[in-house]
Amino acid sequence: MATLSARATDDSLAKLAGDPACARGLQWIDKSATWVTDQQIRLTEIPAPEFDEARRGEALKELFAANGFQVRTDKTGNVIAERPGSNTKSVILLAAHLDTVFPAGTEISVKRDAGRLLAPGISDNGVGLASLAGLARALAESRVRTTKTIVLVGDVGEEGEGNLRGMRTLMDSYGSRLSAVIAVDGPSTDHVTTQGIASRRFEATVTGPGGHSWSDFGAPNPITAMARGIVLFSSVPMPADPRSSYNFGTIEGGTSVNSIPSRSAVKIDLRSEDDAELAKLEAALREALQAGVKEETSATQSPADALQLNFRSLGTRPAGKLPDDSPLITTIRNVDRYLGNRSRLERSSTDANIPLSMGIPAVALGGGGRGGGSHTLDEWYDPAGRELGLKRLFLTVVSLAGVDR
Ligand SMILES: [Zn+2]
Numbered sequence: 001m002a003t004l005s006a007r008a009t010d011d012s013l014a015k016l017a018g019d020p021a022c023a024r025g026l027q028w029i030d031k032s033a034t035w036v037t038d039q040q041i042r043l044t045e046i047p048a049p050e051f052d053e054a055r056r057g058e059a060l061k062e063l064f065a066a067n068g069f070q071v072r073t074d075k076t077g078n079v080i081a082e083r084p085g086s087n088t089k090s091v092i093l094l095a096a097h098l099d100t101v102f103p104a105g106t107e108i109s110v111k112r113d114a115g116r117l118l119a120p121g122i123s124d125n126g127v128g129l130a131s132l133a134g135l136a137r138a139l140a141e142s143r144v145r146t147t148k149t150i151v152l153v154g155d156v157g158e159e160g161e162g163n164l165r166g167m168r169t170l171m172d173s174y175g176s177r178l179s180a181v182i183a184v185d186g187p188s189t190d191h192v193t194t195q196g197i198a199s200r201r202f203e204a205t206v207t208g209p210g211g212h213s214w215s216d217f218g219a220p221n222p223i224t225a226m227a228r229g230i231v232l233f234s235s236v237p238m239p240a241d242p243r244s245s246y247n248f249g250t251i252e253g254g255t256s257v258n259s260i261p262s263r264s265a266v267k268i269d270l271r272s273e274d275d276a277e278l279a280k281l282e283a284a285l286r287e288a289l290q291a292g293v294k295e296e297t298s299a300t301q302s303p304a305d306a307l308q309l310n311f312r313s314l315g316t317r318p319a320g321k322l323p324d325d326s327p328l329i330t331t332i333r334n335v336d337r338y339l340g341n342r343s344r345l346e347r348s349s350t351d352a353n354i355p356l357s358m359g360i361p362a363v364a365l366g367g368g369g370r371g372g373g374s375h376t377l378d379e380w381y382d383p384a385g386r387e388l389g390l391k392r393l394f395l396t397v398v399s400l401a402g403v404d405r
Contacts, residue, residue, distance in 0.1 A: 013338045017395060019403055025142030029390045032134070036390065037117075037383045039063060040130030041110045044122050049106075050160045053077055053098040056129075060098070060154040063133040067140035069152065076169040079154040083139060083146070086404045090148040091177045092397055094135070095167065095351055096128030096184040096367075097158030101375050115382050122381040123371030128184040129154055131367030134390050135397065147402035148179060158185075158351050161201070163315030167351040171358060180328050180400050181362040182393075183351035187371040187381060189389045191346040192332050193364035196353030198278045198319035199271045204229075204289050206253075208307040210262030220302040222264040223253050225309075229292025230266065236284050242274035243347075244281060267314065273347060275319050286311060317349055320356025328361040328400070335395045341388060365393065 016022055048056040057079040064081035065071045071081045079098070100121040102108065110119040119126075132152045139150065151174070155166030171178070183193075206222035206229075230248055238244045246268065253264030268285065272278040293307045300306075322329060329345070336343050348364060355362035368389015371381040 013334045013395070013399065016399055016403065017338065019144070021142045021144035021403070022395070022398055025138040025144060025394055025398070026391055028138050028141040029134070029387050029394060032137070033383060033386050033390075035137075036130050036134035036386065039133045040122070040126045040381070040383075041117065043129045043133075044119050044126035045109055047102075047104060047106070047108060048098050048100050048121070049102060049104050050099050050157070050162050052104065053156045056098050057154050057156070060129055060133065064136050064152060067136040069136060074169060074173065076166050077156040078166045078170060081136065081152045083150040083152075085146040085149040085401055087147050088149045089177055090179045091151050091174055092148050092180050092182075092400045093151040093153065093170065093174060093178060094132060094182045094184055094393070094397060095153040095155045095170065096132050097125050097166070097351060098129065098154045098156055099159045099162055100124070101159045106377075113380075115384055117381045117383070118379070120377050120379050122379055124186050124374035124379065125158075127187045127367040127369060127371060127381060131184050131390060131393060135393050138390065138394050144398060145404040146398065147404045148400070150397060150401050155351065161314045164317060164351060164354050167354040171354055171360070178355065178360050181352065181355040181360055182396070183362070183364040184367050184393065185350050185364050186366045186374065187369045187386075187389065188366040189341055189368055189392055190343050191366070192329065192343050193348045193350060193352060194322040194326075194329060194345045195273070195347040196317070196320040196356045197271050197273055197347055197349040198275050198353075199269060199317040199349050200278055200282055201270070201314035201316075202268050202285070203265055203312045203314055204268065205263060205265045205310045205312070206293060206307055207263045207310070211260040213258040213260055216260055218300055219260050220296050220300045220306045221260055222307060223261050225293045225296035225307050226251070226253070226264040226266055226289070227292070228295045229289035232291050233285055233288035236288065239277060242272055242277050244270075244272035244277055246270050246281065246285070271349060273319065317353045318357035320353055320358075320362075322356060322361060322363060326361055328363060331399050332363065332365070332396055335392055335399065338395065339388060339392055341392060365396075367393065
């Protein structure tokens with residue numbers, strides 16, 4: 001793997017920002033926030049549910065191509081734009097996920113309320129995608145020549161059941177050429193995500209004979225069994241350190257109000273800062289749901305095998321952590337100091353989990369502005385001050401890639 005040198009110091013950053021090419025890039029950012037926001041609105045209004053990101057990807061690809069990048073779409077659906085440096089063996093990769101958690105048919109036209117933009121997906125990850133489009137344009141306007149190759153990607157499969165497949169494919173294609181990876185996700189510039197939270201996602205299903213609500217009353221009920229299991233697992237204490245969490249995210253089953261269902265299903269998300277703790281939580285979850293099934297069969301005096309519990313994995317995210325003395329953190333810290341931006345190190349579950357779990361230097365950063373309500377229909381974004389986020393990305397990427405003089 002290519003290594004990063006800790007070349008960026010305070011002084012060198014002021015020098016970098018004063019380089020005529022960099023100065024042109026920064027000036028373009030200063031006067032172009034509206035252009036970036038317009039791209040954000042356009043991209044957000046193109047639906048991109050999980051596994052259906054192609055149309056939004058095409059629009060982003062055009063924006064990359066218009067700025068002189070070499071563009072292609074890989075077999076997974078990642079939209080990849082390359083800006084070769086003088087040393088193409090070393091790559092700085094920035095990725096923003098194209099997909100949203102919202103199913104096809106969700107109303108996603110962008111509304112305005114005072115300074116705010118309202119639409120599902122406007123922040124997560126409209127802001128990441130628009131920031132990459134803005135970065136592509138700023139790099140083109142600057143005409144900066146870099147040592148390392150800069151790769152910008154709109155990647156697929158970050159949300160829900162996508163299982164980070166886009167980022168996994170990028171690791172396969174770029175492998176040892178990767179010098180640093182930056183996931184651009186959401187708006188906030190007050191953090192640097194340096195630790196990836198591990199997660200495991202499952203669908204648990206209980207099946208049984210079903211029946212008529214009156215004439216078969218007393219038969220074991222898969223919904224009741226699942227409810228018992230959910231209650232049992234909910235009383236398992238979650239450790240505060242390593243911090244861990246669980247969520248029963250969807251529940252379904254049954255066909256009508258007067259039928260005993262033959263099936264119930266829930267989707268569960270388990271997370272922890274620690275992989276070993278996560279394995280314990282998974283074991284506790286399986287045990288609790290099995291105990292729920294047993295309670296239901298005992299309560300209804302049914303044979304032990306009257307209900308069946310099944311588990312299906314919906315994806316696994318590995319944990320990973322960037323060492324505190326990583327040159328990548330030093331570079332971002334220097335950029336933040338130069339821009340007067342205050343930030344703290346943070347943990348989250350993002351595309352950066354994959355490179356971090358492989359020992360490749362990686363972080364997740366926000367694109368600028370403010371937002372909230374992500375993964376809800378009330379999601380909002382306020383672009384005021386987004387220039388800061390764009391400059392932060394621009395200076396970080398140029399600093400990492402090195403100016404070729
Ligand atoms: Zn996101």
